[in-house]
Amino acid sequence: MALIVQKYGGTSVGNPDRIKNVAQRVARFKAQGHQVVVVLSAMSGETNRLIALAKSIQSTPDPRELDVMVATGEQVTIALLSMALMEMGLKAKSYTGAQVRIVTDDAFTKARILSIDEENLRRDLNAGYVAVVAGFQGVDEQGNITTLGRGGSDTTGVALAAALKADECQIYTDVDGVYTTDPRIVPEARKLKTITFEEMLEMASLGSKVLQIRSVEFAGKYKVKLRVLSSFEEEGEGTLITFEEDAMEQPIISGIAFNRDEAKITVLGVPDRPGIAYAILGPVADANIDVDMIIQNVGADGTTTDFTFTVNRSEYSKAIGILQTALKDIGAREIKGDDKIVKVSLVGVGMRSHSGIASTMFKTLATEGINLQMISTSEIKISVVIDEKYLELAVRVLHKAFNLEQAA
Amino acid sequence: MALIVQKYGGTSVGNPDRIKNVAQRVARFKAQGHQVVVVLSAMSGETNRLIALAKSIQSTPDPRELDVMVATGEQVTIALLSMALMEMGLKAKSYTGAQVRIVTDDAFTKARILSIDEENLRRDLNAGYVAVVAGFQGVDEQGNITTLGRGGSDTTGVALAAALKADECQIYTDVDGVYTTDPRIVPEARKLKTITFEEMLEMASLGSKVLQIRSVEFAGKYKVKLRVLSSFEEEGEGTLITFEEDAMEQPIISGIAFNRDEAKITVLGVPDRPGIAYAILGPVADANIDVDMIIQNVGADGTTTDFTFTVNRSEYSKAIGILQTALKDIGAREIKGDDKIVKVSLVGVGMRSHSGIASTMFKTLATEGINLQMISTSEIKISVVIDEKYLELAVRVLHKAFNLEQAA
Numbered sequence: 001m002a003l004i005v006q007k008y009g010g011t012s013v014g015n016p017d018r019i020k021n022v023a024q025r026v027a028r029f030k031a032q033g034h035q036v037v038v039v040l041s042a043m044s045g046e047t048n049r050l051i052a053l054a055k056s057i058q059s060t061p062d063p064r065e066l067d068v069m070v071a072t073g074e075q076v077t078i079a080l081l082s083m084a085l086m087e088m089g090l091k092a093k094s095y096t097g098a099q100v101r102i103v104t105d106d107a108f109t110k111a112r113i114l115s116i117d118e119e120n121l122r123r124d125l126n127a128g129y130v131a132v133v134a135g136f137q138g139v140d141e142q143g144n145i146t147t148l149g150r151g152g153s154d155t156t157g158v159a160l161a162a163a164l165k166a167d168e169c170q171i172y173t174d175v176d177g178v179y180t181t182d183p184r185i186v187p188e189a190r191k192l193k194t195i196t197f198e199e200m201l202e203m204a205s206l207g208s209k210v211l212q213i214r215s216v217e218f219a220g221k222y223k224v225k226l227r228v229l230s231s232f233e234e235e236g237e238g239t240l241i242t243f244e245e246d247a248m249e250q251p252i253i254s255g256i257a258f259n260r261d262e263a264k265i266t267v268l269g270v271p272d273r274p275g276i277a278y279a280i281l282g283p284v285a286d287a288n289i290d291v292d293m294i295i296q297n298v299g300a301d302g303t304t305t306d307f308t309f310t311v312n313r314s315e316y317s318k319a320i321g322i323l324q325t326a327l328k329d330i331g332a333r334e335i336k337g338d339d340k341i342v343k344v345s346l347v348g349v350g351m352r353s354h355s356g357i358a359s360t361m362f363k364t365l366a367t368e369g370i371n372l373q374m375i376s377t378s379e380i381k382i383s384v385v386i387d388e389k390y391l392e393l394a395v396r397v398l399h400k401a402f403n404l405e406q407a408a
Numbered sequence: 409m410a411l412i413v414q415k416y417g418g419t420s421v422g423n424p425d426r427i428k429n430v431a432q433r434v435a436r437f438k439a440q441g442h443q444v445v446v447v448l449s450a451m452s453g454e455t456n457r458l459i460a461l462a463k464s465i466q467s468t469p470d471p472r473e474l475d476v477m478v479a480t481g482e483q484v485t486i487a488l489l490s491m492a493l494m495e496m497g498l499k500a501k502s503y504t505g506a507q508v509r510i511v512t513d514d515a516f517t518k519a520r521i522l523s524i525d526e527e528n529l530r531r532d533l534n535a536g537y538v539a540v541v542a543g544f545q546g547v548d549e550q551g552n553i554t555t556l557g558r559g560g561s562d563t564t565g566v567a568l569a570a571a572l573k574a575d576e577c578q579i580y581t582d583v584d585g586v587y588t589t590d591p592r593i594v595p596e597a598r599k600l601k602t603i604t605f606e607e608m609l610e611m612a613s614l615g616s617k618v619l620q621i622r623s624v625e626f627a628g629k630y631k632v633k634l635r636v637l638s639s640f641e642e643e644g645e646g647t648l649i650t651f652e653e654d655a656m657e658q659p660i661i662s663g664i665a666f667n668r669d670e671a672k673i674t675v676l677g678v679p680d681r682p683g684i685a686y687a688i689l690g691p692v693a694d695a696n697i698d699v700d701m702i703i704q705n706v707g708a709d710g711t712t713t714d715f716t717f718t719v720n721r722s723e724y725s726k727a728i729g730i731l732q733t734a735l736k737d738i739g740a741r742e743i744k745g746d747d748k749i750v751k752v753s754l755v756g757v758g759m760r761s762h763s764g765i766a767s768t769m770f771k772t773l774a775t776e777g778i779n780l781q782m783i784s785t786s787e788i789k790i791s792v793v794i795d796e797k798y799l800e801l802a803v804r805v806l807h808k809a810f811n812l813e814q815a816a
Contacts, residue, residue, distance in 0.1 A: 016461070016464040016465055019465060020465070050484070053424070053484070053488065054487070054488065054491060056424040057424055057427060057428070057488050057491045057492050057495065058491040058492070058494065058495045061491055062490065062491050062494050064501075064502075065487040065488075065490045065491050065494075065502055066487070066491075068483060068486065068487040068490075068502050068504070069483070069484050069487040069488070071483070072480035072483045072484055075476060075477070075479070075480045075483075076458070076461070076477050076480055078476065079462070079473040079474070079476040079477040080461065080462065080465050080473075080477070082470065082473045082476075083462060083465045083466040083469055083470050083473050083474075084465050084466070086466065086470050086473075087465065087466045093472075094472075094473055094476050096476070096553075098506065098551075099551055099552075099553075143506075143507055144507075145504075145507075
């Protein structure tokens, strides 16, 4: 008997028939003697519907109130699945984030989980119930309803698996695993049987939509066995996310990720003195805007420099506004920006021990006449920022250049 | 400066424009220096949409899970109104039933309020916030989400007014007050400036849809000053519900109420011995079915009797089923029922001191050939059960017979 946490996304619970399908899958696991915790998203489209409704009242909806509203989406699906399970003769009980109690910080619309009280769940599991938990939501210490931001249901699933010390956390999505890159762009993209946590972390952070990055971080931190599966297939093992020590020889490159949701901001003519990076990014961070890539070059004249970073496209205008206000304090000359860029990244733990990956990448892109606007590297990835019009071309030529269509 | 609780129903918050209208009305009261607590229903149609969704999964939805779902309707409107108030520059904050904390018993879908923790609300009101509270919902002692049943938002409003010792509880609806009877049936029906609590209680219990009966009970018990107003009119004083001691001379009859939602059940050939009423109604009450009128006649043969009662039409089949099962235990001969009946009632505190009301009523109905199937009286009302086809006719002739179109 194992304890399994299963997370189903919005398309998997998009209508009553699909909810009944989820109930059948859960029932199969229960019939095998497992304890099952189910984490659900809202019905697909529901969160967007609620946000649109909020915007019809307030162009920038108050974050606390927005969370009160959008948290209702999951509250509906957990009740529906519990009913579907009872209809099949199983014992089931729904839990909102507040009822579990999933405690988060108070950063409304993008809260982080601080702690989970797993006692009630454990008691109900031991009494034979399927526990059906609302993903994406929690409460802060004062009892205000919070949400974890887009994709936060994955994080809820993994965090519950960690708190309950579950044997496996299964993430059911509308894809059947993790691919070398998006098959809609490269038809030859190949499904990976395994991927390491570090690679998955990079893939997620780079915009691969299969798993939300925080869920992967959580899984790595608490060593949760994580598997990505299709909710529309009866069979299939999906992609298992492994710890490197478990893995056999790794391929050099596991996949190509990309992110269309980025925008680039450059602060020109910044005085080249200590503390200047903080002067620029401090106000941005205070506004709760996440910064992704950061690049600072030595200035040509030795006294000033240019400072470039990327933010999520949805926060581009807000970030520009903040910097315009801070321009004088920073002592910079000018703010420039571009929200028509994308980031493309090669990811692979094997990269560490192989030189020449970067030069092959740069040469491949140069051959196609694609200009590199920013470059950033880590031990297991190389990212470049390019004009968004070259995205598909860049991904295709890189997929071919590194032979990703063939199993390593 | 007064503390005012305002309750708005589903049609008053049925779309974004109407929500903005509510915000403007609230702002006018704030501008006059009052503290305002707003209690909201779900958008009109939303509760029914959610119930239909639940029924697509489970023909008789699990009550606990149904409450989890339908409670989301108010959670959406409180967030939207809070946003609308902020958009007008006011401080506002939404509260779910759990957040207030409105503690109820655990009779899901028809819970009763046990206690209200008003401290958080009071603190926010003193800090200048408009408190926007979800009507219709609470939590039981274990933190399970409960709902108060149809029309429960009125009860929430009055209960909050009582807990906060508010100066007035204003119930905004799509009618502009309480009428002598339904103007759709009798065009000459007249709006009452005042009505006593006892009369309002009878009107509500008899099916007048202006206020939910429990809210009137609450108001009477805690001496909450209650006023019914239209949310679609700028002006108008609505109908004030008074305590009898405040009132001047009362008219004999204040109004005519009726209820189309009733069904009649008769248990025939019941042994005429002590405890038999309990034997019949015990199983019905155990199934949480409310019984309205109860009549037992002395049996013709001296050893058996017939026992008749009415229930809500929606619970008719369930009640019949329960009694069929209990038939042998009761020792009765047969169960008969009729769900094509209505109840028509005359209400008036003045009735106490005037004889002849009943005979005028019975004579008026007899003249029209309307047969009386059941009769029940209290100090301030006389109710009769008749065939539903005579409803409009009965109400019209009684309205005329008692000169209700003229102010007393």
